[in-house]
Amino acid sequence: MKIQVTKKAEKKMKMGYPLIQKEDIQNGYSIDTKDWVEFIDSKGHFIATGYVGEQNKGVGWLLNWAGPINATFFEEMFSEAKVERIAYIEDETTTAYRLFNGEGDGVGGLTVDCYGDFAVFSWYNETLFTYKELIVTAFRKVFPEIIGGYEKIRFTSKELPESQHIFGGKAPEPLMVLENGVRFATYLNEGLMTGIFLDQKEVRGQFVEGFAAGKTLLNMFSYTGAFSVAAAMGGATSTTSVDLAKRSLAKTQEQFEANHLPLEEQKIIVMDVFDYFKYAVRKQLTFDVIVLDPPSFARNKKKVFSVAKNYGELVEDAVEILSNNGVLVASTNAANISLDKYTTMIIEALEKKNCIYTIRQTYQLPADFKVNRHFNEGNYLKVLFIEIKKV
Structure with missing residues (x-):
């Protein structure tokens, strides 16, 4: 699927601005699709691949300015994020930190936090959540040392629990983590918050x-x-x-x-x-x-x-x-x-x-x-x- 953006929006998007607002989409925002989308300029030229999905900010995100979105794309994003967190991964005095920070690491709508040997995924819109299996599989390939995962649903949903265990082993309650050598008790499956x-x-x-x-x-x-x-x-x-x-x-x-x-x-x-x-x-x-x-x-x-x-x-x-x-x-x-x-x-x-x-x-x-x-x-x-x- 292709979506044309306004002339005003195409300049900032070509420069790398990732967030899509309603007013950025040509002829107004009335799109309901969970598919990956090619965003194009006023001349029909490719800008980036992304998706539409309303959340507390904007109506979608641009993810890949170089091509399609698939398993390889997510593996590359997680691999880059891991390299950039080496100092945290090797720091024995801090065992709780962010592994993947949404649009900062190239995927708006998702964050992943590390708590010791466990990961906590936060999903901020329904569209990206539909690709959960693809994304989590790519993550586990890059981070095999993570022994268990949890997720937080940060968009409105009547069907989904706001917090649940999603793979591997379960963390003890409380799970003790370190930050600057200080111990903190965390709970990975108590609502949206963990305690720190x-x-x-x-x-x-x-x-x-x-x-x-x-x-x-x-x-x-x-x-x-x-x-x-x-x-x-x-x-x-x-x-x-x-x-x-x-x-x-x-x-x-x-x-x-x-x-x-x-x-x-x-x-x-x-x-x-x-x-x-x-x-x-x-x-x-x-x-x-x-x-x-x-x-x-x-x-x-x-x-x-x-x-x-x-x-x-x-x-x-x-x-x-x-x-x-x-x-x-x-x-x-x-x-x-x-x-x-x-x-x-x-x-x-x-x-x-x-x-x-x-x-x-x-x-x-x-x-x-x-x-x-x-x-x-x-x-x-x-x-x-x-x-x-x-x-």
Whole structure:
């Protein structure tokens, strides 16, 4: 099947831009096919082979600018990805990392993560999922050392479980993995999450290496407390982890216990983050380092939160309970906000609070989360270490 793209779209696609939007397709988007598609320009010339399949971004992906898509194509993509992960594969202190990062490695709509001897596939649209057998077979040929696999369904489906075991052996529960020498308990078949977000490994590595040594840390939207554990391993005097989800208490305790860290110096609080800020002000609590790493969008009974609209409020609240000359670690994975826009949002909030600030470090995705150089939107992670002095 061939699909003609608009003149406006063909230039960026020929340059290597992989994402297809509705408005890129000639005569509007009304295509329903699971077949591989040849995308052609206004003169009928071949641009690339890809597919259409709606997901949270766009309506399809270009995959191969050189020819057809088949088993050999996927084997080559996985082989290239493996070569580029050699440093991770050989690193005995980190056993959980991304093996294949969607469009960054040439196949938009699929990611594969390594957890020790196991792999977790995430499928982001139904079209690519129909080629699951072809893709998984190619993967196993390139990665014979992976002894078992799981999958996450990240598109809407009434028939498919959101998580399931798909081949080989089954992982123990919990499966202990290493990151920067720190142990983390993961669960490969508990819904969409595994217990740790692998894209933050370099940021957590700063804490393991002693960034918060001798300091108090507040970890907001703490999930399973990975930042807190990393800070404690690196010599933080105490950590406080705050998350609204009730499961966060037991999950965070488990991560501390996995590293033989006494729980006496670690506070784990199940509470709405904004309520905790108010509580901390009333109790006159302050912290030397505050980590703000909210989900892009969240809703509870009292409030709807989005990074685009509300991150500045978080920063303002954090400043109220940050020690003088303390450090704010501001983090987001919101792909719809550029690094420049994100930085501006934070600076505006700090200036509103009359703070003197210095941005000490900036992080984006680590090397295992390979980014397509023609698709900057794929570099979604933004983390700023900001030293703040109150006037």
